[in-house]
Amino acid sequence: MRQRPLGRLTLAFVKASPEAQLRLLELADLDTELGRLDHRRRTLPENAELAQLSERAAKVRDAITIADTNLGDLDRELGRAEKDVDQVRVRIDRDNQRLDAGQVSNARELESLQNEVASLRRRQGDLEEVVLELMERRESAQALRDGAGAEAETVGADETALTARRDAAMAEIEEQAAKATAARAAIVSDVPADLLALYDKIRSSVGGVGAAPLRRGQCGGCREMLSTVELNEIRRAAPDEVVRHEECRRILVRTPDSGL
Numbered sequence: 225m226r227q228r229p230l231g232r233l234t235l236a237f238v239k240a241s242p243e244a245q246l247r248l249l250e251l252a253d254l255d256t257e258l259g260r261l262d263h264r265r266r267t268l269p270e271n272a273e274l275a276q277l278s279e280r281a282a283k284v285r286d287a288i289t290i291a292d293t294n295l296g297d298l299d300r301e302l303g304r305a306e307k308d309v310d311q312v313r314v315r316i317d318r319d320n321q322r323l324d325a326g327q328v329s330n331a332r333e334l335e336s337l338q339n340e341v342a343s344l345r346r347r348q349g350d351l352e353e354v355v356l357e358l359m360e361r362r363e364s365a366q367a368l369r370d371g372a373g374a375e376a377e378t379v380g381a382d383e384t385a386l387t388a389r390r391d392a393a394m395a396e397i398e399e400q401a402a403k404a405t406a407a408r409a410a411i412v413s414d415v416p417a418d419l420l421a422l423y424d425k426i427r428s429s430v431g432g433v434g435a436a437p438l439r440r441g442q443c444g445g446c447r448e449m450l451s452t453v454e455l456n457e458i459r460r461a462a463p464d465e466v467v468r469h470e471e472c473r474r475i476l477v478r479t480p481d482s483g484l
């Protein structure tokens with residue numbers, strides 16, 4: 225941007241009426257508002273909370289997978305153990321039938337069969353112990369699975385509620401941004417093109433706003449107090465000169481309470 229130095233002050237090559245320069249302050253207010261809304265949009269606490277919740281949801285899903293696998297394994301083990309018990313029971317029944325029917329008359333064979341029944345009964349007892357132990361383990365596994373399932377529901381409900389809150393906050397921000405954008409467009413159509421170009425260029429290089437009011441000797445953009453020399457130079461500048469603050473490069477707009 226071409227500019228003419230005047231002492232410590234920089235005067236923009238652009239000239240504009242005091243009214244047009246004052247419009248820049250309205251533009252700056254709207255840009256500040258839009259910047260604030262953009263910051264809110266990017267730092268919504270609901271989004272951070274949602275990220276945490278989604279981590280929790282992933283952990284709960286893992287816990288459910290592990291619990292389901294565990295339950296499946298236990299069910300298979302239990303099925304096998306119960307089948308073992310049944311087989312032993314069938315053999316005991318068969319031996320007992322043979323004994324009851326008096327089919328075995330040989331004393332040694334009789335003793336051997338009775339021993340077998342006794343041994344089978346011990347085996348049945350052991351296997352039933354295994355079944356009981358597996359059933360207890362299955363109960364604990366099911367309790368873990370139920371707990372994880374309940375937590376998944378809680379997390380899901382929290383996510384739904386939080387998403388609704390986030391969307392509502394976002395909608396409010398968008399509504400305010402739309403209003404500010406519309407107001408900005410209306411002002412832009414009133415500002416001379418060369419002045420607007422200067423303002424936008426400064427805004428993109430400085431960040432935030434491209435113009436600030438001079439109030440009681442202070443730059444409203446960077447909050448620096450202007451020196452007496454600078455204030456004297458501004459006093460001497462014609463009203464249609466576009467003055468820039470040396471310190472922050474912003475357009476310094478003279479106001480009724482500039483302290484000149």
Ligand SMILES: [Zn+2]
Pocket residue numbers: 436443444445446447448469471472473474
């Ligand atoms: Zn400044």
